[in-house]
Amino acid sequence: SQKIEQNSEALNIQEGKTATLTCNYTNYSPAYLQWYRQDPGRGPVFLLLIRENEKEKRKERLKVTFDTTLKQSLFHITASQPADSATYLCAFNNAGNMLTFGGGTRLMVKP
Amino acid sequence: DTAVSQTPKYLVTQMGNDKSIKCEQNLGHDTMYWYKQDSKKFLKIMFSYNNKELIINETVPNRFSPKSPDKAHLNLHINSLELGDSAVYFCASSRGRFGANVLTFGAGSRLTVL
Numbered sequence A: 001s002q003k004i005e006q007n008s009e010a011l012n013i014q015e016g017k018t019a020t021l022t023c024n025y026t027n028y029s030p031a032y033l034q035w036y037r038q039d040p041g042r043g044p045v046f047l048l049l050i051r052e053n054e055k056e057k058r059k060e061r062l063k064v065t066f067d068t069t070l071k072q073s074l075f076h077i078t079a080s081q082p083a084d085s086a087t088y089l090c091a092f093n094n095a096g097n098m099l100t101f102g103g104g105t106r107l108m109v110k111p
Numbered sequence B: 001d002t003a004v005s006q007t008p009k010y011l012v013t014q015m016g017n018d019k020s021i022k023c024e025q026n027l028g029h030d031t032m033y034w035y036k037q038d039s040k041k042f043l044k045i046m047f048s049y050n051n052k053e054l055i056i057n058e059t060v061p062n063r064f065s066p067k068s069p070d071k072a073h074l075n076l077h078i079n080s081l082e083l084g085d086s087a088v089y090f091c092a093s094s095r096g097r098f099g100a101n102v103l104t105f106g107a108g109s110r111l112t113v114l
Helices: none
Strands: A003-006 A011-014 A019-026 A032-038 A045-051 A056-059 A062-067 A072-077 A086-093 A105-110 B004-007 B010-013 B019-025 B031-037 B043-050 B053-057 B064-070 B073-078 B087-094 B109-113
Touching: A003 A086, A011 A019, A019 A086, A019 A105, A032 A062, A032 A072, A045 A056, A045 A062, A072 A086, B004 B087, B010 B019, B019 B031, B019 B087, B019 B109, B031 B073, B043 B064, B043 B073, B073 B087
Parallel strands: A011 A105, B010 B109
Antiparallel strands: A003 A019, A019 A072, A032 A045, A032 A086, A056 A062, A062 A072, A086 A105, B004 B019, B019 B073, B031 B043, B031 B087, B043 B053, B064 B073, B087 B109
């Protein structure tokens, strides 16, 4: 069955550094991949969507890559700030089915 | 002005009780969803409605019954609550279904079954 994996261990980085989060998938060929941010006690909030024919997408300090050969997406936050601390979820789907979410990776940015 | 609102935010109840969670969206979206987030933070789709029509019904016990009176509302009723039902339930909506549609989530309803 299709599977989407994110590192369940928290990622701790220093303020100002680039945070890189990984999302791997198996037994699937998604056409779309999305990244969401979730803060404690809140619902996920959409950040970026990337299509299978796009290698990279940027939005301000955020960058997402999509490598269909490696079956992997990388999510980068440059010049990270303590306010970026949250859990980041990746999700994928095709034109005909629902989003499947990964378990999320918690990011802690220390001042 | 909250886009997707769900009530109640917290619900504590005894095993065997019946409870409901309500959800409303003011975004004009056609599709609404219920997701369950367990203690390991996995978000699992439970149901999806498109213009009041049920389009997704994942493997969920039939003690869970969604109801969509109109496309702006999707309620979740749970009968005979069990300990394993304890989780955070998220309502979400999107403009269309599947594909490149982005989800807008509510703040979640934390259900605790004692």
